[in-house]
Amino acid sequence: MAVLQSKQDALQARIAALSFAPQGWLGAARSDALARLTAMGLPGKRDEYWRYTDPTGLNAVEAASVNLFDPGDEPAPFSGVDRLKIVFVDGVFDASQSDALALEGVKIERLSDAAEADIHWASGLYGVLETRGQSPVQRPFAALNSAFAGDGLLIRVTQTPSKPISLIYQHKAMTSDVILHHCIKVESGAEVTILENGAAAARLNHVMEIEVADGARFHHIRAQGRAHTRQAVTHLFARIGRNAAFKSFTLTANGRLTRNDAVLELLGADSVAHVAGAALGDGDFHHDDTVFITHAAERCESRQVFKKVLKNGAIGVFQGKILVKQGAQKTDGYQISQALMLDGDSQFLAKPELEIYADDVKCSHGSTSGAIDETALFYLRSRGVPLRQAQSLLVLAFLAEAISEIEDDVISEDIRQRLQSWLARHEH
Amino acid sequence: MLEINNLHVKLEEEDKIILRGVNLKIGAGEVHAIMGPNGSGKSTLSYVLSGRDGYEVTEGSAKLEGAELLEMEPEARAAAGLFLAFQYPVEIPGVGNMTFLRTAVNAQRKARGEAEISAGDFLKLVREKAKALQIDAEMLKRPVNVGFSGGEKKRNEILQMAMLEPKMCILDETDSGLDVDAMKLVAEGVNALRGAGRSFLVITHYQRLLDHIKPDFVHIMAAGRIIKTGGPELALEVENNGYADLLAEGV
Ligand SMILES: Nc1ncnc2c1ncn2[C@@H]1O[C@H](COP(=O)(O)OP(=O)(O)O)[C@@H](O)[C@H]1O
Ligand SMILES: [Mg+2]
Numbered sequence: 001m002a003v004l005q006s007k008q009d010a011l012q013a014r015i016a017a018l019s020f021a022p023q024g025w026l027g028a029a030r031s032d033a034l035a036r037l038t039a040m041g042l043p044g045k046r047d048e049y050w051r052y053t054d055p056t057g058l059n060a061v062e063a064a065s066v067n068l069f070d071p072g073d074e075p076a077p078f079s080g081v082d083r084l085k086i087v088f089v090d091g092v093f094d095a096s097q098s099d100a101l102a103l104e105g106v107k108i109e110r111l112s113d114a115a116e117a118d119i120h121w122a123s124g125l126y127g128v129l130e131t132r133g134q135s136p137v138q139r140p141f142a143a144l145n146s147a148f149a150g151d152g153l154l155i156r157v158t159q160t161p162s163k164p165i166s167l168i169y170q171h172k173a174m175t176s177d178v179i180l181h182h183c184i185k186v187e188s189g190a191e192v193t194i195l196e197n198g199a200a201a202a203r204l205n206h207v208m209e210i211e212v213a214d215g216a217r218f219h220h221i222r223a224q225g226r227a228h229t230r231q232a233v234t235h236l237f238a239r240i241g242r243n244a245a246f247k248s249f250t251l252t253a254n255g256r257l258t259r260n261d262a263v264l265e266l267l268g269a270d271s272v273a274h275v276a277g278a279a280l281g282d283g284d285f286h287h288d289d290t291v292f293i294t295h296a297a298e299r300c301e302s303r304q305v306f307k308k309v310l311k312n313g314a315i316g317v318f319q320g321k322i323l324v325k326q327g328a329q330k331t332d333g334y335q336i337s338q339a340l341m342l343d344g345d346s347q348f349l350a351k352p353e354l355e356i357y358a359d360d361v362k363c364s365h366g367s368t369s370g371a372i373d374e375t376a377l378f379y380l381r382s383r384g385v386p387l388r389q390a391q392s393l394l395v396l397a398f399l400a401e402a403i404s405e406i407e408d409d410v411i412s413e414d415i416r417q418r419l420q421s422w423l424a425r426h427e428h
Numbered sequence: 429m430l431e432i433n434n435l436h437v438k439l440e441e442e443d444k445i446i447l448r449g450v451n452l453k454i455g456a457g458e459v460h461a462i463m464g465p466n467g468s469g470k471s472t473l474s475y476v477l478s479g480r481d482g483y484e485v486t487e488g489s490a491k492l493e494g495a496e497l498l499e500m501e502p503e504a505r506a507a508a509g510l511f512l513a514f515q516y517p518v519e520i521p522g523v524g525n526m527t528f529l530r531t532a533v534n535a536q537r538k539a540r541g542e543a544e545i546s547a548g549d550f551l552k553l554v555r556e557k558a559k560a561l562q563i564d565a566e567m568l569k570r571p572v573n574v575g576f577s578g579g580e581k582k583r584n585e586i587l588q589m590a591m592l593e594p595k596m597c598i599l600d601e602t603d604s605g606l607d608v609d610a611m612k613l614v615a616e617g618v619n620a621l622r623g624a625g626r627s628f629l630v631i632t633h634y635q636r637l638l639d640h641i642k643p644d645f646v647h648i649m650a651a652g653r654i655i656k657t658g659g660p661e662l663a664l665e666v667e668n669n670g671y672a673d674l675l676a677e678g679v
Contacts, residue, residue, distance in 0.1 A: 373520075374481065375518050376518050376519075376520045378479075378480050378481065378502060378518075379514070379517075379518035379520065380520075380528075380531075380532075381479070381501070381502035381503045381506070382478050382479070382480075382502050382503075382505075382506055382511075382512055382514075383506055383528075383532035383535075383536075383588060383592065384503050384506035384507050384532050384535045384536035384539065384592065385503060385531055385532055385535045386501075386503045386535060386539075387501065387503065389531070389535065390503075393523055393527075393531065394520070394522075394523070396522070396523075397520060397521060397522025397523045397571075398522060399522075400521075400522035401522070
């Protein structure tokens with residue numbers, strides 16, 4: 001499809017300042033990605049999956065400047081979790097702040113170091129899942145990422161490691177514009193937990209390609225950066241084998257613009273794919289979860305659980321699709337997206353979709369938006385719980401289903417605490 | 429303890445008058461019962477006393493130990509010692525019963541300038557009180573009232589009352605929907621709290637409950653007013669003859 005000249009010009013302007021380094025095994029992948037991107041152009045309001053979210057800030061040549069977020073005395077996410085820490089500062093790996101990249105059962109390499117080496121497994125993943133994820137819905141920012149990613153990690157998990165791998169994205173420069181790309185392969189029978197936290201940049205483009213082999217389990221919990229005007233577009237692409245599990249949870253509090261895509265393919269029988277999110281927005285906040293789950297094998301279960309708490313004009317978007325291919329019998333697909341409006345100014349836009357080509361499946365989807373239950377609020381107050389505290393309790397209760405998607409108790413408690421302190425700070 | 433004077437209440441949203449001059453004085457340690465036909469305004473009275481939105485007080489006052497309740501937020505009324513066992517206890521998905529109880533107990537302590545109860549002491553206390561009401565550990569773990577049977581919900585109300593130790597307890601049809609055994613359990617729970625100057629206002633349709641919770645006074649409410657007050661024998665009269673005669677008298 002020919003792309004309009006104006007779109008082409010916008011794309012050329014957008015990528016003009018990005019450095020393109022097509023060397024080593026990555027070179028071909030980057031060149032292919034650039035070709036994909038050029039064929040698509042940048043997204044605009046007319047694109048079906050960009051109707052509710054304006055990509056202008058992501059398309060802009062330069063990242064808008066962002067004030068750094070001061071967390072005060074609140075501990076950093078996952079502080080209480082024993083983990084392997086890997087720190088990036090404005091999108092660049094920082095060895096001095098990171099633990100040694102050594103963890104039994106896991107091989108971790110920097111994308112920028114790996115370009116020269118022949119990393120066979122990664123060449124089968126880098127840009128490959130992203131390419132699969134371009135159909136039937138185009139995702140230009142992911143192609144842009146594959147073409148121009150500045151840094152990232154290649155993580156191969158052959159045996160279950162003793163602790164989670166924690167990626168910490170520090171944001172230090174007010175105008176940093178960062179492209180990160182990670183590839184993760186969880187080999188048969190292994191289980192790994194990846195934690196991510198931090199804003200990373202004024203504008204972040206993040207891609208994670210994940211291969212979950214037969215019998216493997218992948219857990220992903222992330223807390224996105226809280227800088228108020230930061231922008232982020234992220235993509236998770238996963239290919240899930242037989243009898244395997246993929247579970248991802250994202251906490252988003254603040255941010256001017258967040259677009260989180262998840263493109264998950266269940267390719268082997270008896271597997272599960274869970275993707276969940278809790279988003280908290282006050283004021284100038286726009287948060288978009290766009291999920292596409294493909295059931296291509298029998299007896300798989302997928303869950304999408306997204307909860308958004310919105311106030312003072314914040315906007316929440318959910319676009320979620322379950323595609324059940326022919327032959328994917330006994331599919332169990334569940335999708336729920338809900339918004340809790342703390343006032344009358346906020347907006348929630350939801351587009352749930354089901355496309356089913358098998359006859360013996362169970363799929364349900366629901367989307368609601370509403371205010372705090374006044375009856376429950378009165379009940380709590382009549383027991384002596386002050387109004388603000390009662391509201392917070394009910395907001396947490398609203399989010400509980402999403403938080404309960406996190407399997408690890410220590411991590412889910414960490415997330416709950418974070419939600420609670422956000423609510424306490426935004427009680428007014 | 430509680431003194432209600434000439435209380436007039438209408439719905440906030442419409443011009444519907446529900447209470448038309450209620451007068452009621454409950455002394456410390458007394459048990460009063462209110463009976464009356466459906467729609468006479470009994471629940472409205474209990475809601476207005478505890479501060480629910482949607483009602484407008486057009487006249488009158490309600491004082492708890494001399495303090496004007498009608499000017500306080502619901503949570504302040506609770507901290508001052510008022511408790512309402514709801515006719516229809518509310519389900520709160522996502523909030524565990526234990527969390528709910530502990531939050532309430534500590535909120536009231538805080539409001540009164542007392543220290544929070546320790547987790548250990550709290551647990552001990554809940555277990556002890558729950559046991560008496562035959563509320564098992566499973567029910568304590570579940571979200572507040574979610575999936576509870578009618579009887580379980582009512583027992584859960586009494587558990588809250590036992591934990592919060594209010595001065596003035598209002599029970600709105602706590603007996604309705606209960607079988608005889610469950611009602612006995614609830615009545616025992618209430619009786620265990622009697623004494624120490626604690627007062628009760630028991631709203632009920634049936635003499636049954638009053639066999640177990642002996643009232644000092646019985647009031648008949650009709651069309652938003654208390655039309656007759658008497659001793660326990662008044663409840664028997666209602667049980668035997670219904671409200672018709674009393675209503676005729678009251679006009
Ligand atoms: N929130 C409300 N909205 C509409 N009508 C109400 C409301 N609360 C009470 N009423 C009406 O007020 C009257 C008294 O109700 P209620 O206090 O529940 O009586 P009782 O508890 O004695 O059965 C009834 O006619 C009822 O329909
Ligand atoms: Mg009633």
